[in-house]
Amino acid sequence: MNDVNLSSLPDMVLVDDEPVFNEPWEAQAFAMVINLHQKNAFSWSEWATALSAEIHSGEQRSYYQHWLHALENLVASKSLTTSTALVARKNEWHEAAARTPHGDPIELNR
Numbered sequence: 001m002n003d004v005n006l007s008s009l010p011d012m013v014l015v016d017d018e019p020v021f022n023e024p025w026e027a028q029a030f031a032m033v034i035n036l037h038q039k040n041a042f043s044w045s046e047w048a049t050a051l052s053a054e055i056h057s058g059e060q061r062s063y064y065q066h067w068l069h070a071l072e073n074l075v076a077s078k079s080l081t082t083s084t085a086l087v088a089r090k091n092e093w094h095e096a097a098a099r100t101p102h103g104d105p106i107e108l109n110r
Contacts (some may be wrong), residue, residue: 027066033071042074050074 013020021027035046050073054066061069075081092108100106 020065023064026067029068029071036080042078047074048064063083075078099104 019030021030033047036042037047047070050070051067054070054073059066059069072086074088076083093106095105096108
């Protein structure tokens with residue numbers, strides 16, 4: 001993870017200094033945050049503030065659901081995307097998942 005100190009992330013489960021994920025989407029959300037940070041889309045303190053706000057929002061979510069919501073809010077606030085585009089993409093994923101047989105990879109139509 002190069003320049004990111006994972007031990008500074010709250011509630012991050014680490015094994016041998018690497019994050020542990022329960023689902024593939026968790027790893028993808030994690031990777032998007034790291035990638036956007038490394039591309040200077042936002043500072044690490046901006047990310048920490050966004051994640052902390054989600055964790056302390058009172059919403060009952062898993063850690064990576066908080067992570068995903070923080071990412072969505074931060075990219076929208078930084079005008080990297082729009083809330084409308086995020087909703088559209090979520091709908092595309094739900095539709096793709098509904099038409100995909102169990103066990104097959106979910107693919108979006110592009």
